[in-house]
Amino acid sequence: MESTLFPIRPEMHIILAVASLIVFGIQFFRYRKKYHLLLAVGIPCSLLPYVVESKALFYGVGIAEAVLLIVCLILAKTIDRDKEAPAEEAPAQEAAAE
Numbered sequence: 768m769e770s771t772l773f774p775i776r777p778e779m780h781i782i783l784a785v786a787s788l789i790v791f792g793i794q795f796f797r798y799r800k801k802y803h804l805l806l807a808v809g810i811p812c813s814l815l816p817y818v819v820e821s822k823a824l825f826y827g828v829g830i831a832e833a834v835l836l837i838v839c840l841i842l843a844k845t846i847d848r849d850k851e852a853p854a855e856e857a858p859a860q861e862a863a864a865e
Contacts, residue, residue: 777817784811800847802839809835 773780791807794800813832816825 780817781814784814787811800843802842802847805835805839805842809839 775783787810788807791803791810795803795807809832813828815828
């Protein structure tokens with residue numbers, strides 16, 4: 768793919784993708800939140816245009832990444848938020864029991 772299509776050099780893009788895979792992978796195993804797993808897999812998928820040089824794939828990956836970020840935002844604000852609520856309520860329930 769042309770170097771003008773990405774705002775950063777390919778080496779930096781690869782480093783960013785690998786770092787995000789490691790960080791979000793660890794976060795998924797620690798907290799078991801679905802959006803961490805989606806980000807751990809989705810961000811490295813942005814490297815696909817380097818492998819297959821196709822404008823359709825390039826724009827398809829861009830649209831897929833935008834959809835992925837929207838889905839992760841929705842998951843973080845809805846489903847995965849429910850997992851945090853009991854942990855926050857536990858000290859309040861203990862204090863009320865005393």
